[in-house]
Amino acid sequence: MPDLPDPPAGPPRPIAALWERYRRYRTRFVLAVVVSAVNKVADIVPELLIGAAVDVVVRGDDSFVAGLLGVESREAQLVWLAVVNAVVWLVESASEYVSALLFRGLAQSVEHDLRVEAYDHAQRLDLRWHEARASGATLATVNDDVNQLERLLDVGVPAIWQTVLNVVLVGIVFAVASWQLLVLAFLPIPLIVVASLRYQRLLEPYYLRVREAVARMSGVVSANLGGLPTIKAFTAEDRERDRVIEASDEYRRANVDTIRWSAAFVPLVRVAILAGFTATLLVGGLSVLEGTLEVGLYSVLVFMTQRLLWPLTEVATVLDLYQRGRASTARILALLAVPVEVDEGRRVLDTPVRGRLELRGVRAGYGDGPDVLRDVDIVVPEGETHALVGPTGAGKSTVLRLLLRYDDPREGAVLLDDVDVRQLTWGSLRGSVGYVAQDVHLFAGSVAENLEYARPGASRDELGTAVAQAAATDVVDRLPGGLDGEVGERGLTLSGGQRQRLALARALLRRPAVLLLDEATSAVDTETEAAIQRSVREASAGRTALVVAHRLSTVRRADRIWVLEAGRVVESGTHDDLVAAGGTYAGLWAVQIGEG
Ligand SMILES: Nc1ncnc2c1ncn2[C@@H]1O[C@H](COP(=O)(O)OP(=O)(O)OP(=O)(O)O)[C@@H](O)[C@H]1O
Numbered sequence: 001m002p003d004l005p006d007p008p009a010g011p012p013r014p015i016a017a018l019w020e021r022y023r024r025y026r027t028r029f030v031l032a033v034v035v036s037a038v039n040k041v042a043d044i045v046p047e048l049l050i051g052a053a054v055d056v057v058v059r060g061d062d063s064f065v066a067g068l069l070g071v072e073s074r075e076a077q078l079v080w081l082a083v084v085n086a087v088v089w090l091v092e093s094a095s096e097y098v099s100a101l102l103f104r105g106l107a108q109s110v111e112h113d114l115r116v117e118a119y120d121h122a123q124r125l126d127l128r129w130h131e132a133r134a135s136g137a138t139l140a141t142v143n144d145d146v147n148q149l150e151r152l153l154d155v156g157v158p159a160i161w162q163t164v165l166n167v168v169l170v171g172i173v174f175a176v177a178s179w180q181l182l183v184l185a186f187l188p189i190p191l192i193v194v195a196s197l198r199y200q201r202l203l204e205p206y207y208l209r210v211r212e213a214v215a216r217m218s219g220v221v222s223a224n225l226g227g228l229p230t231i232k233a234f235t236a237e238d239r240e241r242d243r244v245i246e247a248s249d250e251y252r253r254a255n256v257d258t259i260r261w262s263a264a265f266v267p268l269v270r271v272a273i274l275a276g277f278t279a280t281l282l283v284g285g286l287s288v289l290e291g292t293l294e295v296g297l298y299s300v301l302v303f304m305t306q307r308l309l310w311p312l313t314e315v316a317t318v319l320d321l322y323q324r325g326r327a328s329t330a331r332i333l334a335l336l337a338v339p340v341e342v343d344e345g346r347r348v349l350d351t352p353v354r355g356r357l358e359l360r361g362v363r364a365g366y367g368d369g370p371d372v373l374r375d376v377d378i379v380v381p382e383g384e385t386h387a388l389v390g391p392t393g394a395g396k397s398t399v400l401r402l403l404l405r406y407d408d409p410r411e412g413a414v415l416l417d418d419v420d421v422r423q424l425t426w427g428s429l430r431g432s433v434g435y436v437a438q439d440v441h442l443f444a445g446s447v448a449e450n451l452e453y454a455r456p457g458a459s460r461d462e463l464g465t466a467v468a469q470a471a472a473t474d475v476v477d478r479l480p481g482g483l484d485g486e487v488g489e490r491g492l493t494l495s496g497g498q499r500q501r502l503a504l505a506r507a508l509l510r511r512p513a514v515l516l517l518d519e520a521t522s523a524v525d526t527e528t529e530a531a532i533q534r535s536v537r538e539a540s541a542g543r544t545a546l547v548v549a550h551r552l553s554t555v556r557r558a559d560r561i562w563v564l565e566a567g568r569v570v571e572s573g574t575h576d577d578l579v580a581a582g583g584t585y586a587g588l589w590a591v592q593i594g595e596g
Contacts, residue, residue, distance in 0.1 A: 055296025152325025
């Protein structure tokens with residue numbers, strides 16, 4: 001793999017960057033925060049009402065409610081409290097529903113937008129960028145990182161906000177009741193937050209080990225499932241099962257170690273909050289006996305301390321969610337920040353495209369690697385069929401990649417109809433080319449769907465013609481369902497030669513001005529090859545073709561043959577000229593016809 005520069009790190013403050021990026025959702029976010037605040041207040045009020053009810057029962061016409069409403073009878077006061085309670089309860093339920101809808105809706109919208117943006121950007125990124133890294137890494141960003149961020153927005157953000165509100169609201173109640181109790185009950189909170197942060201950091205390597213173990217395990221399983229034919233051929237099932245056992249066992253051990261520490265957290269927080277609980281119980285109770293604290297308020301405080309406990313036990317989980325969400329956001333934004341180096345030009349070719357191809361003084365290579373092509377000058381005049389031949393690794397596929405502009409040359413220029421391809425729109429360049437790659441890729445789906453990839457909305461007649469031109473009629477006829485027959489994942493239910501013929505049909509369906517065939521017939525038998533050749537000759541009448549081939553018999557009739565060796569054009573001419581010249585080509589030919 002070439003050494004490419006590391007991908008740019010994510011922004012230093014990813015969440016702030018996300019906030020900037022999604023300005024359009026700010027109003028919805030603020031609304032969600034407000035409704036959630038209403039919900040929290042409504043959630044706390046019933047506990048205050050119970051305190052007020054105790055106060056009514058204990059103090060009668062002297063109670064807080066009596067003073068507030070001017071109602072003397074205890075029964076009437078209790079009825080009032082019950083009515084207020086019912087209203088608040090309904091508000092609480094409604095606001096909980098609305099707040100969940102708003103937060104979750106927001107999380108889904110952001111997740112959807114980011115996933116689509118990340119995918120769209122990833123598919124625009126240069127092939128070279130993708131080739132230099134594991135496809136799993138990009139997939140993990142588009143899938144797992146986006147899901148992780150959704151969890152932060154869906155669960156984490158509301159939890160953080162509710163915890164803060166909880167502490168503030170309970171704090172206000174305590175402050176009204178007694179400053180001493182406020183100090184005693186809240187004293188452990190900063191301690192718990194700081195301890196949670198440290199604890200989280202302590203757990204980090206454990207979580208990391210779990211993540212690595214799970215990645216290793218799924219790596220082994222997916223690689224094995226993809227390589228089943230090889231495993232079976234080498235009867236390596238037992239060895240592979242042992243490798244999975246080992247990976248799974250490491251995952252289990254990593255998890256057990258993590259659980260040992262993480263499960264201790266809640267009990268520890270409980271111990272830390274003991275001071276607040278005891279203070280409320282003891283100091284509060286004593287204050288009631290002394291007459292400095294009302295019984296009603298005392299009962300409210302007892303409820304309230306309980307309320308402080310649970311959110312605090314969740315501080316660590318929420319912080320964990322926050323940190324994971326932050327790291328995921330950084331990775332997504334880093335992917336989105338990778339620049340597209342081979343970017344689209346603006347020029348549109350005059351139609352009809354003639355199809356003249358030229359490589360002018362081209363030097364090319366991959367990443368920081370050595371030059372793969374040097375001083376290459378190739379011209380394919382409009383309407384001619386040329387061939388590229390040469391030993392393996394000579395740079396033949398690289399020439400086709402340059403013509404499709406998967407990469408740009410390091411020096412020199414590639415031209416279509418005398419225009420530098422760097423200036424052309426993708427539509428003008430790639431839209432004019434029918435390409436059959438060395439490693440044919442078909443998508444899961446029917447034959448027709450695969451063909452229509454080249455020309456959405458093509459008629460059945462057009463599909464049939466393209467199939468016939470590619471000598472693939474028998475492939476389609478043999479499939480149950482014909483054109484509607486399924487080809488399976490990556491077309492794997494077909495043989496290599498059948499896949500090649502369908503790929504050729506797909507390229508021809510485009511009716512391109514230029515045909516680029518990279519060993520398009522290497523996997524078919526000689527008879528089929530001859531049939532394809534005849535069809536391609538007919539199909540390529542009036543269009544330009546550049547054909548890469550190892551089997552020289554396939555390119556004998558080419559208008560011109562270019563011979564590449566170690567990245568340079570060493571000779572070119574017709575088959576007969578080259579054989580007569582007695583150079584590299586003549587040597588290759590002699591070997592292939594059995595005279596070498
Ligand atoms: N994506 C890539 N990244 C880095 N190096 C590459 C890449 N593709 C090809 N190369 C290198 O470039 C050189 C030329 O490869 P290329 O595929 O163009 O040769 P070829 O003549 O088509 O070979 P073959 O006949 O075996 O297909 C080789 O040394 C190869 O290792």
